[in-house]
Amino acid sequence: MPATAYDVLIIGSGPGGYIAAVRCGQLGLKTALIEKYPTLGGTCLNVGCIPSKAVLESTELYHKATEQFAAHGIDADNLRADLPRLMARKDQVVKKVCDGVVYLMKKNKVDVIHGTASFVDATTVQVAPAAGGSEEGQQLTAKNIIIATGSKPSSLPFITLDKERVITSTEALALRELPQHLIIVGGGVIGLELGSVYARLGSKVSVVEYTDAIIPTMDRTLGKELLRSLKKQGLEFYLSHKVTAVTREGATVKLTASPAAGGADLQLAGDYCLVSVGRRPFTDGLNLAAAGVELDEKGRVKVDEDLQTTVPGIWAIGDVVRGAMLAHKASDEGVFVAERIAGQKPHLNYLLIPGVVYTWPEVAGVGYTEEQLQELGRAYKAGSFPYSASGRAVAGSDTEGLVKVLTDAQTDEILGVHMIGPRIADIIAEAVGVMHFRAAAEDVGMMSHAHPTYAEAFKEACLNAAGIGALNM
Structure with a gap:
């Protein structure tokens, strides 16, 4: 033929x-x-x-209903999450x-x-x-x-992925029972998103990360802020720990990890272990x-x-x-x-290709991180604005997070934008757009932003980077 x-x-x-x-x-x-x-x-x-965004959305709604509705004057008694549905x-x-x-x-x-x-x-x-x-x-x-x-x-050489109890993200997105204790190997984007899903539904979630920070490839400010927020949501973290063994005995998965600082090995036992060490x-x-x-x-x-x-x-x-x-x-x-x-x-x-983490608060970054600019020896200025000072965020009870803008010290050109907070996955697009046209921070500060909106935080951070005080709440 x-x-x-x-x-x-x-x-x-x-x-x-x-x-x-x-x-x-x-x-x-x-x-x-x-x-x-x-x-x-x-x-x-x-x-x-x-599929991950679908389950993140569903569990975020459940989390808001159980944790925040009462503060808004909404009674929602006897709520339950039906995982199969x-x-x-x-x-x-x-x-x-x-x-x-x-x-x-x-x-x-x-x-x-x-x-x-x-x-x-x-x-x-x-x-x-x-x-x-x-x-x-x-x-x-x-x-x-x-x-x-x-x-x-990807996996680690000594870990056997049986795809039943020792699983990848694929299996984690198709579970029909709620884990009692989900152990996650890796504190990157995929592990944190899926950890958020099951923590919101009531699972105990333990994250073991080799480096000293979560989302380590992003600006370090974001990792610190997200770590603080996820701990509040009940996730527990073991940073600077090297996983040395993952074994399964029936319905129990056991993990052993060595702390970088020395001392006794970490021993964890759960009913599922998600291996999330990259692709x-x-x-x-x-x-x-x-x-x-x-x-x-x-x-x-x-x-x-x-x-x-x-x-x-x-x-x-x-x-x-x-x-x-x-x-x-x-x-x-x-x-x-x-x-x-x-x-x-x-x-x-x-x-100018942004990276996003779809936890809540959401996280996103584009351009140079502060650590990269320091490594390059490039003179820069930094400006920021917290969501606790945003009128829209206060009204929506979403005040965790901030926007950080990095600019060239001489020209004021925006070199990097790093955000954590509500609706960040969408707001980062504005940063990408203005950076594509090589805008200065003051340019964004002069642009009209609807009030009150979450996006105003970007404008205020740019004003701060340009040396101009905050204009709005």
Whole structure:
């Protein structure tokens, strides 16, 4: 059977792959999208970003009802959370969003092929039929091939992930019983978000982190503030502890960790252990060697500044290449590559890709952290504004957190914005926008912000960084 030819062939339908497919379709390129699983959307839509936000939203509503409604004069007696129903709603959300991707493929005339892809050579891909699927195996050729196969949860060499009691984020998003004691290995974004979910529902949650801070890759101010807030919510933390063993005995999971300061080992026992120590690029089974595509020392696909691999015409995006493992970073790269293939000259500034933690309070940052500016020896000014001084936050009983703005000491250009507080995941977009146009802090201070709003805190922090006193509450 002769191979079917395309302008662009995309392997993987996550937020990098499917967005690349949409943009290729919009640009008039004959495009096919290969996905080995029955549903489109990859990790993000099926077992990551979307389901986690669904359960975070549900449990935040429950937490507000149980902890805050009374202060607002609302009686809500005999409340209870039904975990199976909560998870069923999450499944409905996932289905709706994944169905939306199917619609986008049809709308943009992208051929969707379900099966497992592997390279035959630099322009040919063999697609083995999906298990239980009706489609036959086939060969496809393309002028351009985009690798968008994403990542998988990492573990530690001595930990056996049985996916029953010793679990990854995938299983944690599908539990049908409430853990009595959830032990989390890793104080990063995924562990804290899922820890928040179960702590709100009543589980005891213990977080064991190797470094001396949670969310250690973000500005240290954010980690300190979030740690204080999550402790108030009942989570317990063991920082600067190196996990040395995780074992299961029936329905009990035991963890041993050594404190960096020395002394007796930490011993914890719970009914579930979530291993959340990061993710690894997923290239298994692609047969990259047949195409001549090279990997780096961390198992990532090597790419140049245009995201082209070591083989002309083969590109790679998202978690499978260097950089932060973020869904929106993958999407931005998908658009970038599609436009490069079409002969356009897109631009992508990695410094202006924000990071967000969807706990409550929410956390977000973009640009340089204060620690990075200090390491670079760059002269800067810092301004901040606390949510305890925000009229909107006081009215909404969401006064935890702050906005911190870092600016160039001479030009006042905004170099970094770091936020923790209510609605931060949305407010950070304003910071990204003004930084994209290289605004000064005083510029933002001159912009009208509706009052009262949570976003006013950003304006006030900019005024503070520019040396102007607070104007509002």
